[in-house]
Amino acid sequence: xTLWLVVLLPISGAVVLAVAGGRLTRRLHGVIGAGSxxxxxxxxxxxxxxxxxxxxRATLGPWLPIAGGDLALAIDRTGMPLALMVTGVAALIAVxxxxxxxxxxxxxxxxxxxxxxxxxxxxxxxxxxxxxxFAGWELVGLCSYLLIGHWRERPAAAAAAVKAFVVNRAGxxxxxVGLFAxxxxxxxxxxxxxxxxxxxxxALLLCGALAKSAQFPLHIxxxxxxxxxxxxxxxxxxxxxxxxxxxxxxxLGGALAPEVLAAAAGLGAFTALGAALxxxxxxxxxxxxxxxTISQLGLMFVGAGIGAVFATLxxxxxxxxxxxxxxxGAGSVMHATGNEQDLRRLGALGPRLRWTAxxxxxxxxxxxxxxxxxxxxxxxxxxxxxxxxPLLAVAVLATGALSALYAARLFALVFVAPAxxxxxxxxxxxxxxxxxxxxxxxxxxxxxxxxVAVGGISLGVPATEGAPLALTLGAAGLALAGAGLGLLxxxxxxxxxxxxxxxxxxxxxxxxxxxxxxGGSWLVGxxxxxxxxGVEATLQWSLDAVGRLILRTGARxxxxxxxxVRSYEAYLLAGAVLLLAWWSLGVGTGAAR
Amino acid sequence: MTAEQGIFGVAxxxxxxxxxxxxxxxxxxxxxxxxxVTLLSLAVIYLxxxxxxxxxxxxxxxxxxxxxxxxxxxxxxxxxRAVEILARAPRLGxxxxxxxxxxxxxxxxxxxxxxxxxxxxxxxxxxxxxxxxALFVRFLxxxxxxxxxxxxxLVAAVVLTRKRSTEREWPRR
Amino acid sequence: xxxxxYLLLGAFLFALGAAGVVTRxxxxxxxxxxxxxxxxxxxxxxxxxxxxxxxxxxxxxxxxIAVAAAEVAVGLAIVVDIARRHVSVDVxxxxxxxx
Numbered sequence: 001x002t003l004w005l006v007v008l009l010p011i012s013g014a015v016v017l018a019v020a021g022g023r024l025t026r027r028l029h030g031v032i033g034a035g036s037x038x039x040x041x042x043x044x045x046x047x048x049x050x051x052x053x054x055x056x057r058a059t060l061g062p063w064l065p066i067a068g069g070d071l072a073l074a075i076d077r078t079g080m081p082l083a084l085m086v087t088g089v090a091a092l093i094a095v096x097x098x099x100x101x102x103x104x105x106x107x108x109x110x111x112x113x114x115x116x117x118x119x120x121x122x123x124x125x126x127x128x129x130x131x132x133x134f135a136g137w138e139l140v141g142l143c144s145y146l147l148i149g150h151w152r153e154r155p156a157a158a159a160a161a162v163k164a165f166v167v168n169r170a171g172x173x174x175x176x177v178g179l180f181a182x183x184x185x186x187x188x189x190x191x192x193x194x195x196x197x198x199x200x201x202x203a204l205l206l207c208g209a210l211a212k213s214a215q216f217p218l219h220i221x222x223x224x225x226x227x228x229x230x231x232x233x234x235x236x237x238x239x240x241x242x243x244x245x246x247x248x249x250x251x252l253g254g255a256l257a258p259e260v261l262a263a264a265a266g267l268g269a270f271t272a273l274g275a276a277l278x279x280x281x282x283x284x285x286x287x288x289x290x291x292x293t294i295s296q297l298g299l300m301f302v303g304a305g306i307g308a309v310f311a312t313l314x315x316x317x318x319x320x321x322x323x324x325x326x327x328x329g330a331g332s333v334m335h336a337t338g339n340e341q342d343l344r345r346l347g348a349l350g351p352r353l354r355w356t357a358x359x360x361x362x363x364x365x366x367x368x369x370x371x372x373x374x375x376x377x378x379x380x381x382x383x384x385x386x387x388x389x390p391l392l393a394v395a396v397l398a399t400g401a402l403s404a405l406y407a408a409r410l411f412a413l414v415f416v417a418p419a420x421x422x423x424x425x426x427x428x429x430x431x432x433x434x435x436x437x438x439x440x441x442x443x444x445x446x447x448x449x450x451x452v453a454v455g456g457i458s459l460g461v462p463a464t465e466g467a468p469l470a471l472t473l474g475a476a477g478l479a480l481a482g483a484g485l486g487l488l489x490x491x492x493x494x495x496x497x498x499x500x501x502x503x504x505x506x507x508x509x510x511x512x513x514x515x516x517x518x519g520g521s522w523l524v525g526x527x528x529x530x531x532x533x534g535v536e537a538t539l540q541w542s543l544d545a546v547g548r549l550i551l552r553t554g555a556r557x558x559x560x561x562x563x564x565v566r567s568y569e570a571y572l573l574a575g576a577v578l579l580l581a582w583w584s585l586g587v588g589t590g591a592a593r
Numbered sequence: 594m595t596a597e598q599g600i601f602g603v604a605x606x607x608x609x610x611x612x613x614x615x616x617x618x619x620x621x622x623x624x625x626x627x628x629x630v631t632l633l634s635l636a637v638i639y640l641x642x643x644x645x646x647x648x649x650x651x652x653x654x655x656x657x658x659x660x661x662x663x664x665x666x667x668x669x670x671x672x673x674r675a676v677e678i679l680a681r682a683p684r685l686g687x688x689x690x691x692x693x694x695x696x697x698x699x700x701x702x703x704x705x706x707x708x709x710x711x712x713x714x715x716x717x718x719x720x721x722x723x724x725x726x727a728l729f730v731r732f733l734x735x736x737x738x739x740x741x742x743x744x745x746x747l748v749a750a751v752v753l754t755r756k757r758s759t760e761r762e763w764p765r766r
Numbered sequence: 767x768x769x770x771x772y773l774l775l776g777a778f779l780f781a782l783g784a785a786g787v788v789t790r791x792x793x794x795x796x797x798x799x800x801x802x803x804x805x806x807x808x809x810x811x812x813x814x815x816x817x818x819x820x821x822x823x824x825x826x827x828x829x830x831i832a833v834a835a836a837e838v839a840v841g842l843a844i845v846v847d848i849a850r851r852h853v854s855v856d857v858x859x860x861x862x863x864x865x
Contacts (some may be wrong), residue, residue: 566787566788570688573692609778616804624795650831655834657835663838688788690785704774716773742833746839752849753846
């Protein structure tokens with residue numbers, strides 16, 4: 001039951017906030033919202049320290065009348081570290097949100113949705129079957145919609161929320177069809193009983209994962225999702241949403257067809273490289289981070305695609321820590337400068353933000369994969385696993401170098417470069433309520449990788465062989481070169497590293513967004529127009545037909561109601577004759593039988 | 594040819610002819626008299642079957658009381674004007690008899706297929722004593738209900754035919 | 767004489783009565799036809815009672831006679847009422863039930 005407590009605590013927090021939140025103060029909203037997640041974290045931690053981990057199952061009751069359709073949770077090999085990370089990071093982000101939102105009027109809505117978000121992600125991580133996972137999957141989509149559109153009065157936020165929701169629906173639809181295909185194939189949705197799925201089914205499931213994890217070509221929603229409050233971005237990027245696709249791939253593991261897994265790895269590598277280039281050209285603080293998330297998730301897809309469970313999980317966790325740190329740091333920067341997000345107008349914040357700057361640096365180090373920050377070890381693990389596939393290995397290493405470059409560029413432009421505008425002068429450090437979670441996340445962003453690498457923390461998954469020394473040195477060298485180049489180049493302010501035309505293309509995400517949106521709306525518009533015409537004509541005709549039928553029937557039956565007693569008697573008689581005839585015929589056939 | 598067969602042959606023929614007469618005579622008084630003949634011939638048939646008491650009731654109640662009631666009604670209504678044919682009146686002159694004939698065909702087909710050759714089964718009580726036993730013991734409850742029904746009909750007939758202060762209005766009280 | 771003959775006579779009387787009820791528009795003739803139908807049923811009951819040596823059919827005939835008496839009393843009262851309202855006993859003139 002402790003297992004269910006993990007999920008039910010955030011849900012009850014959400015329910016309490018939704019039902020009674022109107023009578024509570026803003027501060028109490030935050031306390032309930034963060035507290036329920038923290039309690040959930042405590043529940044996971046107690047299970048972990050009690051040594052009750054993998055293999056634990058808890059069934060709440062029957063749900064769908066199919067095999068593997070129970071409301072059941074189970075901890076598989078990736079469940080425990082993921083649950084710890086999700087609840088832990090989310091709890092810190094929730095605490096941060098109390099400070100960040102301040103006097104925002106929507107705290108009840110915000111924290112209720114936040115709690116539900118975490119619960120939904122836990123369903124994905126811990127669900128014992130794909131039915132529960134799908135329920136969590138849909139809830140995650142809904143909550144992301146609500147949170148991205150938290151500032152609903154802003155048209156851009158509303159549009160971004162809708163975009164995220166719609167793009168995710170495309171993946172969700174594929175996932176759902178995939179579930180039915182699994183049912184048809186295996187007659188069960190239980191995760192243990194899957195294995196050797198067909199290519200089509202696997203591809204459908206991969207589509208779902210692509211959309212949720214913002215991989216090409218369904219990555220287009222993520223950069224826009226920056227319209228939400230920054231803690232929400234942190235939550236979506238680190239803990240609750242975009243990792244869902246990777247988690248799904250990890251949990252399905254070997255059940256997917258090898259061809260599809262190879263495709264996942266290829267798509268991941270492509271996305272990682274392209275998104276890294278796009279991140280290099282962004283001028284918006286949060287958009288750099290958004291593209292970097294897409295890029296890092298691409299690396300995870302590479303790892304999941306080649307079956308490197310340990311490396312993928314490792315990078316997922318490390319990424320959660322350093323990306324949460326970066327986003328919370330970015331939020332702190334925006335808080336300090338009155339919501340200034342333009343990199344060209346920022347700069348020279350290092351001396352003014354004495355806590356934020358080092359924390360952000362820790363996150364950037366992780367992203368840049370500079371030893372000894374956590375990203376170094378996890379990226380190295382993925383590269384080592386991809387060594388026997390040269391193309392993938394090269395893509396991973398190149399992405400690593402680019403990551404270091406844009407991470408350094410980001411840090412330099414925000415904290416080192418000369419002040420880009422007057423907003424810097426009024427900058428002030430954020431309240432303690434925001435700094436404490438920031439620092440608490442910065443520490444694992446720095447040290448988590450090393451701890452895992454030396455065996456201080458076990459992920460529950462057997463570690464792969466250590467990387468060859470040449471790889472370690474090469475990766476470290478590339479990261480150092482990239483970071484050094486970035487710091488040197490951008491130390492003095494904005495600078496066009498990329499050729500101008502290429503930079504513009506990269507800024508717009510290489511037009512994928514535009515092309516997809518245009519193509520999609522053209523396709524849907526055409527189909528809708530055709531359907532509309534056809535449906536309208538059919539509807540019109542059928543409605544008319546019904547009307548005519550009723551009128552005619554009425555006119556005819558009115559003649560029956562003559563009011564003449566003898567007519568009624570005649571009906572009675574005719575009915576009696578008909579009944580008798582029917583009976584006598586029935587008796588005849590009955591006798592014949 | 595037994596007595597029963599002879600009685601049925603004669604009385605049945607009279608009954609059928611008188612019934613046709615009763616239904617299709619324009620003159621209602623003649624129709625009522627034909628009905629009396631029909632009912633009396635039925636009473637004779639009952640007599641032939643051995644049910645003396647039923648025959649007596651048939652003569653007393655039916656041919657006596659009911660037809661007398663008819664005749665009185667005819668006398669009361671004799672001053673009403675001749676029947677007017679309305680344009681909208683249902684024209685059932687053909688359909689009605691055809692449907693009725695169809696009914697007769699179906700019924701007789703069922704009857705003939707039922708094959709009940711012997712009219713009188715051996716044994717079986719027919720006396721007044723047996724009838725009284727059945728009526729006042731086994732069928733006591735229906736019997737009492739029937740008496741209530743007759744009372745209700747009596748009251749209804751009085752209420753319906755009573756002269757009212759203003760026509761077309763129910764008495765308000 | 768087989769029971770079939772009795773039953774056939776009953777069926778004939780019943781069909782005749784039905785035809786009369788539908789075709790005659792004079793209320794009195796209709797009541798006469800109804801009486802005919804009731805008697806047809808009575809005949810069928812009685813003949814069957816005799817055939818199976820069971821008294822129940824006869825008992826039912828008694829009840830039918832009682833109900834017929836009630837029916838005629840109310841029916842004739844209605845006819846008299848109609849005659850007062852419409853100055854006629856033609857039921858086709860009394861089509862107040864028209865829908």
